[in-house]
Amino acid sequence: DAKTTQPTSMDCAEGRAANLPCNHSTISGNEYVYWYRQIHSQGPQYIIHGLKNNETNEMASLIITEDRKSSTLILPHATLRDTAVYYCIVFTQGGSEKLVFGKGTKLTVNP
Amino acid sequence: GAVVSQHPSWVICKSGTSVKIECRSLDFQATTMFWYRQFPKQSLMLMATSNEGSKATYEQGVEKDKFLINHASLTLSTLTVTSAHPEDSSFYICSARVGATDTQYFGPGTRLTVL
Numbered sequence: 001d002a003k004t005t006q007p008t009s010m011d012c013a014e015g016r017a018a019n020l021p022c023n024h025s026t027i028s029g030n031e032y033v034y035w036y037r038q039i040h041s042q043g044p045q046y047i048i049h050g051l052k053n054n055e056t057n058e059m060a061s062l063i064i065t066e067d068r069k070s071s072t073l074i075l076p077h078a079t080l081r082d083t084a085v086y087y088c089i090v091f092t093q094g095g096s097e098k099l100v101f102g103k104g105t106k107l108t109v110n111p
Numbered sequence: 112g113a114v115v116s117q118h119p120s121w122v123i124c125k126s127g128t129s130v131k132i133e134c135r136s137l138d139f140q141a142t143t144m145f146w147y148r149q150f151p152k153q154s155l156m157l158m159a160t161s162n163e164g165s166k167a168t169y170e171q172g173v174e175k176d177k178f179l180i181n182h183a184s185l186t187l188s189t190l191t192v193t194s195a196h197p198e199d200s201s202f203y204i205c206s207a208r209v210g211a212t213d214t215q216y217f218g219p220g221t222r223l224t225v226l
Contacts (some may be wrong), residue, residue, distance in 0.1 A: 034214070043117075043204045043217035044155065088156075093213040098145070099206075101155040 003027070009106040012082075018075040021087050022088030025069045028050065031092050033064060035073050037084040037107075044101075047073065053102045078109045083102070113139045115207050117218035124195055125226055132221045134205030135215065141207035146178075149202040154182040161188045164198045171217035 005023040014016040026031065032051050036044040048055055048062045052072075055062045061074040075082055087104040091097055114137040124130050134144055142163045146153040159180055160168045167180035179191040190208075192199055202222055206215040 006169075010212075036217075038155075041202070041220070042223075043115075043220045046214055046216055049212075049214065075128055098157055098160065099215055100157075 003090045003101065004098070006086070006088055006102065006104055006105045008103065009108070011108050011110060012075075012078045014080060014109050014111050015077055016081065016108060018078040018109070020073040020075075020086050020088075020107060021070065022073070023070045024088070024090050027068050028092075030092045033071050034059070034089045034091050035062065035066075035102050036087045036089065036101075037082075037103070038082075039084045045084075046085075049091075073074070078107075080109050081110065083107060083109045113137075113207070113209050113214075113216040114116075115205065116214050117205055119221060120151055120219060121222040121224075122213065123224045123226065126196055129140040129191055129193045130195055130223060131189055131204055132205075134188045134190070134207070134218050135213045136207040136216075139207070139209055142210065143186075143208045144182060144188040145206045145208070145210050146180060146188075146190050147206070149204060149220075153182060155204060158190075169205045180186045192223065195223070198223045 032049050034049040035047040038044045047059050050062045065099045085104040085106050116135045118133045140160045144161040146158045149155045157166040158173045161180045161182040169175045182188040202220050206213050206217040
């Protein structure tokens, strides 16, 4: 079972920031928070991951709360092409743990 | 990011035939690859973990004799669906793990339709 909780769906206006929340209240100390997205009929696309500190790359920013029980993925200027299902996954590096995909959040970016 | 390809992108076959799907890591070597299946309006379900040079590890409920996995090199894993039936129609997706960070990169998927 997925160890995260995400809203089923969200809407965002084109050009505005999209903030996607994720709860992972049972996260353990060595588990990372990974974000992927899946555009319709395509394979998932890696976005970003982090352990404790906030992370930023060319796609998005990841804000992790100090207690690590929740995080927010931020797409700073959403475009129509960002419409997708976004998955938040907690995962331990270096072991035999597998990525477990939950239902994710369906983000719809509206013109 | 790392690039993973799949071939074919879609395939239609008759019931009872076998279908092979290839997964390649194009710009990195992957000792571990994964095969997922996704039915309409559902999330990805892991089928098996493919390790280069050794037998694949299958998830509970996945028939290893029906879904044959071969990982003969560090850049290629294949999934063969044997004696395919209409209920095997699905979206099959592979991923490859980059060793340094354990981050998985996914292929574009293969749509299998069994008539």
